[in-house]
Amino acid sequence: MSEKSGFHMTPEEFRRHGKAVVDWIADYYERIESYPVMSQAKPGEIRASLPKSAPQKGESFDAMLRDVEKLILPGITHWQSPNFFAFFPSNTSFPSIMGEMLSAGLGVQGMLWATSPACTELETHMLDWLVEMLDLPGKFLSTSTGGGVIQDTASNSSLCALLAARERATNYASNERGCDGKLVAYTSSQAHSSIEKAAKIAGIGSKNLRLIEVDEDFAMRPQLLAAQIQRDLAAGHTPCFVCATVGTTSSNGIDPVRAIGEICRAHKIWLHVDAAMSGTAALCPELRWIHEGLEFADSYCFNPHKWMFTNFDCDCFYVADRAALIRTMSVLPEYLRNKATESGAVIDYRDWHVQLGRRFRALKLWFVIRHYGIEGLRHHVRRHVELAQQFASWVREDSDFELAAPVPLNLICFRHRSGDATNQDILDRLNQSGALYLTHTKLDGKLTLRLCVGQTSTELPHVERAWSHIRQAARRGAYSS
């Protein structure tokens, strides 16, 4: 502690400790496969190792870094392990980590253009780059009527889309006067839980969210959507919002966006397309069929923080009519007024989401896109899809197991033929072994194992070992024929 800095750490001390943290992170990735993928900690175990109260006196950084190793690591589930196949990936990469480091170092706020112009302009620019990179409809460009913004999560994108839809349907009256209880929204029975959460938050209510049934591929049946809309109109309801999913969480089901979009257009209903994980696939021209019909969408999102090597949080949310979104979210108090805003020549992203404050998240996206180039990103996405297809072929060829859903991209839903108890037992054995981490879902009422290939460093040997472990777990449980 120097006279000048009080209790603050000096830049010189930061150079030393910061470099130790960089080495710690590099070491972590070099040894990541040595840890059980799923933390084996028991509830309360981590807390029990921590002092009951905060320290009165400051402590050394070396001690803190030692405690990360000793107290925190045992409670970590290693999402970045190449043997992590659970949920959806939330992958990252070293260029992204450095983008996050710089963002933390700069410590700027991007709530208004004026509060740090580069934070807003780099974000707009990256979101425009991505329109071209994924071949999204041109209306999502900031140079058109729409534009993109980084949200924290697809949950918040869905909420913002639903809010903008609600306001368009009520001619912006519910923002003023409150909801009238007549609004209804639609999604498939396989949509993400965040859609129901958004319906609750927006005051629409979960009973006014219609869950449309799906076909045998777990994709929404558009004819059932059309019929439900007709029934709701006849009953005096106001249909305002449809969410189609490109790659459902449960099984990677892909809703027919074009057919849904035509229905929405006929009824002037806002169409949001949630492609949280799977959207990244559209980097590859041969996989762009997933977005067929996207020109009908009023809004769209996908998450570079899932499958594009960009660390959480980074969800890209696009709207076709930015005025509709801004009109929904904007409140302008005196203390935020400034000349740039009033000139109308700039974007103020605070009007594009719930939060006011916002980090400089475009830096990491810039670093990722520039480090890999389009070529490198395509290479890795193709590789993941290829590995998943190989895994699916092994399941198909094994008489003990079956595929439970189509495998359009990088998620395999499969199960042992002996039923739920067997599959639960296999899942528990695998996850407790620490060798890999899988999660489950229910499809057609049956417990189903999910294996998603999307971690940055997952390669063929990891997928081969995963399949070997799965078969061994089944054999140890003596379920094999």
Place this chain on the structure above:
Amino acid sequence: MSEKSGFHMTPEEFRRHGKAVVDWIADYYERIESYPVMSQAKPGEIRASLPKSAPQKGESFDAMLRDVEKLILPGITHWQSPNFFAFFPSNTSFPSIMGEMLSAGLGVQGMLWATSPACTELETHMLDWLVEMLDLPGKFLSTSTGGGVIQDTASNSSLCALLAARERATNYASNERGCDGKLVAYTSSQAHSSIEKAAKIAGIGSKNLRLIEVDEDFAMRPQLLAAQIQRDLAAGHTPCFVCATVGTTSSNGIDPVRAIGEICRAHKIWLHVDAAMSGTAALCPELRWIHEGLEFADSYCFNPHKWMFTNFDCDCFYVADRAALIRTMSVLPEYLRNKATESGAVIDYRDWHVQLGRRFRALKLWFVIRHYGIEGLRHHVRRHVELAQQFASWVREDSDFELAAPVPLNLICFRHRSGDATNQDILDRLNQSGALYLTHTKLDGKLTLRLCVGQTSTELPHVERAWSHIRQAARRGAYSS
């Protein structure tokens, strides 16, 4: 690019580049006072310097870091400069930056306890530490009926509080059936814009948010609140939510929480207390008067990312009855079910906010609290308050200027006596000079300058120079008497 890693950066490359980033950040803090505090970039200038499309081939990290220096820095407003006195502080510190680095490196998800137990348990532990550190009511402890969670912003905390209030008032029916248009909410005319935004989002409507008038110190008048509630009840409305502010954004006004709380309790209305910036002051026993009456609150938030050396985002949100919050936010799909959740022995923070995915933000809070100790944090908060009080005394003694509001803590609202045009001119001169950055508000209908002391490295010479620049700007404009 190696055979093994494809296009990925290797850990060895990351060691080299990561350390260069650490040095860049240390250099940045050493030279931060050499930049104009407010970016002098013109709208579109940063974008114009960037390539129109993403690169096909990957680029070197060295080139990217050079571009940060060359293309991005001119568009940065230096929030971490000791000469930044605008808005509210969003301060950070080297220990916090390293916490963010480690969080990015680990890349874990904390949506469920099971997805990384340490992420949840360290967060719960830090939020409990802070209850003791700020002497908050014991009901906010996780070991009581309530508990705390890290949100991104106070905007989201206010939204969650309003949603929980809405649901309690409707016996959890509006989540199911939608809002009925009868709910009303209350805050002061000086409350943050996020309260109105929350009322819009929650489907209550901004016309159903009553803005209660304030007294001469810009604090809510409780007798007017009580009268408005009576009128609303008589008109058949359902009062559900009051937000009191401890330290308004505009002028640091402090609502009388006890008097407001007694009214809320009598009518069973949810009381939320927003202490986004000022809450940190309660680290110091002699400043805890700001929380007088907080035991009446159902929820509370303050932001370590404003005034506690913890980089954005880190808002601490507390509820007295966690079951009310969880019941409002929870949706549990099959693919998130797990044994730990079903045991009831763990906290799943996804049910405490809008988002599902969440970063490991408790690490940086842990590092900050341990690095400074309670002693160090108090030292710096006291120092900022002391510097602000010195500045206020200079304003009081200068016949050309006047204080526009009380100065309870670290924000000074003041103005030149010559009127709005003069103050606008002074503000523009100062901010264009690059020597410091101030923002404004309107109080009693008059343009008012705001100077907030809260940046990590702000010391007496910075505040002295700020005052000197302000007086010079006034003299150059020839407004002095």
